[in-house]
């Protein structure tokens with residue numbers, strides 16, 4: 100096609116931004132524009148008149164007279180030629196003779212343009228967004244009067260467009276303000292509010308970018324809190340780089356110092372001051388910085404950027420100031436709400452929840468738990484501290500108590516300062532015995548360590564009291580009252596810790612006392628092994644021994660395991676006590692062996708906790724090596740329940756024992772809920788039928804049937820069967836008939852001290 104396409108104006112980007120800001124493209128026809136177009140056609144005597152707006156790729160007609168098309172491609176439009184000089188009327192008297200147009204399809208075809216006169220529409224300061232033009236299908240010209248009329252009418256179109264822009268700006272800005280106000284009403288966080296304001300500024304306020312920063316008063320720096328850009332995501336790093344730009348900082352300082360907006364409507368003129376040219380890179384041509392003051396105290400700034408020079412006119416700044424005032428109001432409201440919430444739920448000195456906060460947190464936790472312990476800390480001598488070091492010293496001590504309490508608080512526990520000097524700690528799903536241990540062994544020690552007041556170390560006695568949820572109360576109020584009573588009784592009895600509930604208190608006290616004694620007993624090696632023989636039912640000879648622990652109490656004499664094994668287990672002391680029992684069994688075995696007594700294997704009872712101990716196997720190997728003892732010396736007895744837990748890990752330990760050559764027996768078989776078919780998947784060698792079955796088998800046929808089944812099933816699985824608690828010959832005879840392998844019980848011998856057992860072995864006459 101042989102026509103000359105119009106050039107692109109140098110400031111095309113700004114021109115298009117201006118056109119977009121008018122918000123007029125693709126809108127419906129409006130009488131204000133149509134009447135001006137009609138007037139132009141009437142005065143100039145042309146069949147066609149257009150208000151044409153030149154978009155990036157097309158010209159679009161806001162008003163048209165005598166033409167059907169709503170738009171044409173930009174590269175064939177006459178108007179694009181016309182706007183090349185925004186201040187001049189552009190006239191083509193005969194397009195068919197003009198080399199720029201004679202091949203133009205608008206000339207060669209419909210609407211067969213010959214004459215064109217277009218006056219550019221300059222709405223902003225620079226280039227034109229389009230034209231008011233008149234067109235004829237015959238060559239001709241305009242009179243001077245007609246030309247003047249066309250210029251006047253084009254000014255009227257420009258005025259109309261500007262009015263439109265102002266109206267649309269009003270609409271948009273009020274929508275922007277409304278959006279921020281709506282957010283203020285429902286937002287709960289300052290960051291959310293700031294982010295909404297930035298997005299509203301970009302999406303409705305025609306900005307290219309906006310960010311809000313918080314002022315750090317000592318350094319004068321402004322730290323970005325929220326931001327938004329019209330171009331997708333904006334990296335925090337970019338906002339930060341703009342925030343520290345020297346020009347930006349200078350402008351922000353001026354805004355902060357004067358407490359008035361500061362505007363730079365042409366950032367290109369200061370680009371030399373900022374070699375990085377951050378604004379330039381992001382197409383930011385004008386900026387305004389608004390100070391945000393909350394309760395008359397400067398809070399931060401809002402920085403606005405536009406992609407157009409001279410964007411921030413007085414109208415815009417008025418709206419922006421309203422926006423800033425709204426944001427400041429919102430921040431103020433949120434800060435006050437937060438302060439009120441904080442003051443009502445937290446203690447300001449320690450930062451711990453106060454009673455209301457404690458109740459609030461407990462209320463959330465309570466439905467999720469079964470039980471729990473509430474502890475109250477009674478701080479004695481705080482008045483002495485105040486008298487000696489001043490009231491401020493109390494705050495310092497309270498802060499330290501709070502820190503220690505939090506440092507020792509178990510997972511999910513809630514620490515609180517429920518009254519001025521009363522600390523509380525709620526530990527969910529904790530059983531009283533464990534809690535007593537925690538309170539007396541860890542917390543009491545931590546809280547009674549000296550407190551620093553300035554450079555002085557001050558001791559402060561404490562008493563602890565606890566109540567148990569839900570037994571002692573279902574609300575914090577009731578639990579606190581009970582725990583405070585417990586503190587009082589601890590105080591009057593001069594004890595460190597007490598439970599409110601008498602029964603719990605007694606059992607935990609007894610248990611704790613026993614625990615302390617057991618600890619001492621372990622270190623003093625007060626435990627001994629008694630031995631009970633295992634008899635081969637076919638031959639009547641001793642073929643094994645079970646080591647049974649006894650406590651030789653210095654005052655109480657021999658204490659039975661039923662009394663202390665559960666406490667050893669719950670306190671974890673069984674690890675050391677069990678190690679000692681194994682060690683003694685090995686030593687006794689070696690003694691008997693060395694005395695030539697034809698010593699049988701010694702079975703040692705082992706608990707689940709010991710099996711889970713990582714050193715269990717190596718400890719046994721170590722003891723065996725120390726006594727130069729063969730693994731044939733040992734077997735271990737495990738209860739069914741200990742085999743049900745930690746299955747994978749237990750399997751590994753049992754396997755390792757088998758590899759060493761130590762046999763494994765299942766003790767008290769029949770009391771648990773495991774099935775034989777499950778147990779035989781484990782590497783075990785022996786089954787010990789519980790005494791309860793043996794006791795009832797001679798009187799109840801069902802039990803005899805059960806024992807019979809257990810024995811034959813076990814034999815099918817290659818397990819040796821031992822019957823426990825044989826007390827009479829009838830039981831022994833029956834078991835012999837049922838082909839039980841071994842028997843153990845008072846019929847043969849009660850558990851006896853090592854020396855007596857050696858004598859028994861020497862006689863081997865049973």
Ligand code: C2E
Pocket residue numbers: 631646647648649659660661664677680703704705706736766767823824825826843844845846850
């Ligand atoms: P267990 O391992 O089932 O031991 C058998 C218990 O039955 C022993 O009680 C034994 O004295 C008792 N007994 C044996 N024959 C008869 C009988 O004919 N009639 C009656 N009424 N009782 C009989 P003991 O010595 O009081 O031990 C009780 C439990 O304490 C043991 O039950 C075992 O589970 C645990 N235990 C004992 N020593 C240790 C140890 O060193 N470590 C661990 N972890 N537990 C041990």
Ligand code: MG
Pocket residue numbers: 645704736766
């Ligand atoms: Mg046993």
Ligand code: MG
Pocket residue numbers: 766767787789823
């Ligand atoms: Mg048993």
